[in-house]
Amino acid sequence: MKKIYSSYGKVNLPSKALFKTIRFFVWELWLKHKAKIKIINQAGQLPKQYVIVCNHPSAFDMFYCSYATWPNTTSFVTNRYYMFDRRIGGLMKKAGCIPKSLFTADIESVKNTIDMANKGAILGFMPEVRLSMYGELEGLPESTGRFFKKLNLPVYLCHLDGSFFIKPKWAKKIRKGPVEVTLKKLFSVEELKEATPDLVQQTMEEALYYNDFEWLKNHPEVRYKSKTIAENLESILYECPHCNEKFCLTSKGNTVKCTNCGYTVKVDDRYAFVDCGYPHYFDNFQLWFKAQKQKIADQVNAKDNFELKSKVKLSLQSNRGKGFVREAGEGTVTLNTKGLTYSGSKDGEQYDLFIPMHDTFYLCYAKDKGFQTFYGKDYYMFNPANAHESVLWYIASEQLSNNFKKLLKTDNNR
Numbered sequence: 001m002k003k004i005y006s007s008y009g010k011v012n013l014p015s016k017a018l019f020k021t022i023r024f025f026v027w028e029l030w031l032k033h034k035a036k037i038k039i040i041n042q043a044g045q046l047p048k049q050y051v052i053v054c055n056h057p058s059a060f061d062m063f064y065c066s067y068a069t070w071p072n073t074t075s076f077v078t079n080r081y082y083m084f085d086r087r088i089g090g091l092m093k094k095a096g097c098i099p100k101s102l103f104t105a106d107i108e109s110v111k112n113t114i115d116m117a118n119k120g121a122i123l124g125f126m127p128e129v130r131l132s133m134y135g136e137l138e139g140l141p142e143s144t145g146r147f148f149k150k151l152n153l154p155v156y157l158c159h160l161d162g163s164f165f166i167k168p169k170w171a172k173k174i175r176k177g178p179v180e181v182t183l184k185k186l187f188s189v190e191e192l193k194e195a196t197p198d199l200v201q202q203t204m205e206e207a208l209y210y211n212d213f214e215w216l217k218n219h220p221e222v223r224y225k226s227k228t229i230a231e232n233l234e235s236i237l238y239e240c241p242h243c244n245e246k247f248c249l250t251s252k253g254n255t256v257k258c259t260n261c262g263y264t265v266k267v268d269d270r271y272a273f274v275d276c277g278y279p280h281y282f283d284n285f286q287l288w289f290k291a292q293k294q295k296i297a298d299q300v301n302a303k304d305n306f307e308l309k310s311k312v313k314l315s316l317q318s319n320r321g322k323g324f325v326r327e328a329g330e331g332t333v334t335l336n337t338k339g340l341t342y343s344g345s346k347d348g349e350q351y352d353l354f355i356p357m358h359d360t361f362y363l364c365y366a367k368d369k370g371f372q373t374f375y376g377k378d379y380y381m382f383n384p385a386n387a388h389e390s391v392l393w394y395i396a397s398e399q400l401s402n403n404f405k406k407l408l409k410t411d412n413n414r
């Protein structure tokens with residue numbers, strides 16, 4: 001029997017040779033010609049070992065942070081999903097990455113992180129865990145403060161501005177423009193020891209907060225060049241503001257258009273909307289997305305029996321590390337205040353799954369694919385026929401989880 005590949009196991013200090021190779025091929029030959037990086041160092045000389053926390057507007061943030069702290073090599077805690085593929089996973093392990101299952105307790109990841117701290121590693125975290133949909137911090141898990149106190153290392157901040165606009169999560173192509181990287185010290189070891197977990201949490205939340213649209217307002221000279229600046233915006237914008245029809249938007253070049261009513265809007269090189277003969281609804285896509293988010297939140301809060309239901313294909317972690325996931329069955333998935341249910345097939349057999357609502361419950365959006373979650377050591381991706389529908393699930397899961405946390409706090413305070 002062939003050996004089943006596992007994303008679990010010990011991790012080692014990063015290979016300097018690999019960092020040098022990545023720096024040459026990714027940074028020198030490609031990324032630096034797109035992302036015009038400006039480093040603002042308010043941290044002075046970095047010590048030999050430390051923790052660095054970074055906000056997470058785009059998939060390239062590890063590169064910006066590594067560039068700004070070169071020649072140091074940082075071990076980043078990364079999404080375990082990327083380790084599902086044997087080749088990518090192998091490379092990431094060589095780079096000293098520490099896999100973590102997102103939004104669930106991952107004991108191995110904690111052990112590996114502490115082990116790496118003991119080995120002298122520089123540890124990198126993106127505490128907001130997922131990429132933002134619209135260029136603003138969407139929240140930090142509440143355990144962040146407690147965890148950092150355990151590590152007993154000075155904590156530095158790598159704050160990125162403009163990073164979202166170089167490669168928004170929804171975009172297929174990279175754009176050319178500036179990124180500002182600010183390095184700052186947040187806590188010395190002594191300060192961390194004395195600070196309460198709540199203070200650490202609060203400091204992190206304030207330090208990691210970003211809103212690239214607000215940053216842009218203070219930089220009137222900044223432009224982002226792309227021939228496809230609006231393309232694929234329909235993967236996060238699902239409701240037309242003009243006719244209120246859902247899933248009828250298309251995009252090409254710098255234009256978003258509704259196929260139902262003809263509503264059209266253009267995106268300029270500062271991501272601002274330019275009206276095209278229709279009423280003005282939003283200044284930019286961030287405000288459009290936030291209006292959608294508010295609408296779902298209102299629906300979730302308006303009734304106890306809020307529910308989403310969809311026919312999906314089920315994907316699970318690939319067995320032997322060939323690719324990230326494999327198709328494993330199909331069925332119906334339901335989300336409500338009690339949690340998430342899947343009923344259908346898995347590897348040719350009937351399978352019923354129930355994930356109860358809990359304080360770290362979250363459905364991450366796999367762009368153009370579906371929505372996904374880790375639960376304990378298991379990973380599930382659900383692929384609706386219309387992948388864009390997943391945005392609804394993403395937003396609703398966040399709201400349901402927030403409501404659950406509020407209830408939990410109320411119960412605890414009684």
Ligand SMILES: [Zn+2]
Binds near residue numbers: 242260
């Ligand atoms: Zn319309």
